[in-house]
Amino acid sequence: MDERIGVAVIGLGVIGRRMLEQAALRDDLEITGAWDIDPQARERAARDFPRARIATDALSAIADAGTRIVYVGTPPAFHREYSLLASAHGRKVFCEKPLAVDVAQGERLVREIESAGTPNAVNFVYASAPAARALAAAIADGAIGRPLLIETRLFFARWPRDWQASAQWLSYRAEGGFVREVLSHFVYLMRDLFGDCTHRASFVDYPGDGKSCERAAVAMLDCAGMPVVVTAGAGGGGPDEVVFTVRGERGALRLDNWYGLQRAEGAGWVDTPVDHRPHPDMRTAAYQAQLDALVQFGLGAPQRLPTMAMALEVQRLIERILQGD
Numbered sequence: 330m331d332e333r334i335g336v337a338v339i340g341l342g343v344i345g346r347r348m349l350e351q352a353a354l355r356d357d358l359e360i361t362g363a364w365d366i367d368p369q370a371r372e373r374a375a376r377d378f379p380r381a382r383i384a385t386d387a388l389s390a391i392a393d394a395g396t397r398i399v400y401v402g403t404p405p406a407f408h409r410e411y412s413l414l415a416s417a418h419g420r421k422v423f424c425e426k427p428l429a430v431d432v433a434q435g436e437r438l439v440r441e442i443e444s445a446g447t448p449n450a451v452n453f454v455y456a457s458a459p460a461a462r463a464l465a466a467a468i469a470d471g472a473i474g475r476p477l478l479i480e481t482r483l484f485f486a487r488w489p490r491d492w493q494a495s496a497q498w499l500s501y502r503a504e505g506g507f508v509r510e511v512l513s514h515f516v517y518l519m520r521d522l523f524g525d526c527t528h529r530a531s532f533v534d535y536p537g538d539g540k541s542c543e544r545a546a547v548a549m550l551d552c553a554g555m556p557v558v559v560t561a562g563a564g565g566g567g568p569d570e571v572v573f574t575v576r577g578e579r580g581a582l583r584l585d586n587w588y589g590l591q592r593a594e595g596a597g598w599v600d601t602p603v604d605h606r607p608h609p610d611m612r613t614a615a616y617q618a619q620l621d622a623l624v625q626f627g628l629g630a631p632q633r634l635p636t637m638a639m640a641l642e643v644q645r646l647i648e649r650i651l652q653g654d
């Protein structure tokens with residue numbers, strides 16, 4: 330491809346570094362500037378990603394003449410600030426989820442971005458992940474008959490997970506917690522697969538200190554008329570579990586550990602291979618498929634990345650679950 334899409338990356342923690350790592354595998358994306366408020370994060374990125382230009386400040390990364398898209402990979406409290414800065418400089422915005430720290434801030438951001446006419450998208454990776462697309466295709470092909478019930482089960486032995494140890498904001502109720510961080514992906518996926526989801530009931534267990542995030546949550550939702558059962562918890566023995574199951578009249582399919590597609594057979598589950606070539610694994614294939622869509626977004630071509638307005642609908646439901654009954 331002749332044209333490389335210039336991306337400025339703001340926030341160089343877990344997910345910002347993943348963007349640098351995955352963008353480095355392609356020749357149609359160019360990191361025109363990368364910046365983090367923490368000098369150590371900038372130093373680490375400069376050392377580990379020599380192709381990415383580390384900017385002197387956020388504005389110079391965003392305003393760089395080659396920047397077409399600004400990727401906002403900071404914690405949620407700063408998504409609005411950088412999205413608006415990008416919009417003010419005529420850049421497209423690719424923002425991380427959750428959209429904002431609360432519904433009011435999310436609504437404001439969507440209003441501001443839409444009234445500026447800024448093209449916008451949010452990084453829910455199930456928009457592109459081959460396993461999720463294969464699940465959607467199998468359901469549409471009638472592999473399980475009419476879908477009847479959705480279940481989402483999350484368990485984390487430690488929260489935040491070990492690889493997120495530096496992201497301490499994830500431990501706190503204000504911005505973090507696994508309901509926002511992980512369940513939001515599955516709320517997005519349900520909406521993408523079936524349509525509108527609403528809250529029916531929820532109960533959330535918080536530690537008594539008033540500031541730490543949830544320890545456990547149960548919720549009953551409705552998705553396009555189907556019951557959705559959610560159970561989520563953290564802390565304790567055993568392996569982590571991230572499982573999304575759709576049960577139908579004639580069978581069941583599930584995503585196991587994010588990107589493993591399985592179908593019910595007899596009394597158990599069997600793997601359903603999903604083609605991840607030319608990438609080495611499903612995780613890379615998912616991220617690369619999302620970057621394929623990001624390139625199309627940069628070019629102004631059709632693609633299926635969710636908009637901020639869609640991310641706001643996800644956020645409304647997530648915050649409603651967290652409110653409890």
Ligand SMILES: NC(=O)c1ccc[n+]([C@@H]2O[C@H](COP(=O)([O-])OP(=O)(O)OC[C@H]3O[C@@H](n4cnc5c(N)ncnc54)[C@H](O)[C@@H]3O)[C@@H](O)[C@H]2O)c1
Binds near residue numbers: 370
């Ligand atoms: N889409 C996904 O699959 C996925 C996965 C993980 C995280 N996320 C989202 O990505 C965002 C970041 O998460 P993370 O795990 O990378 O967190 P993190 O804490 O590892 O990284 C955030 C980085 O942002 C920097 N930062 C904080 N305030 C800043 C500011 N005002 N200006 C510039 N930089 C600032 C921090 O120094 C840190 O390096 C969150 O919204 C999170 O929910 C999305």
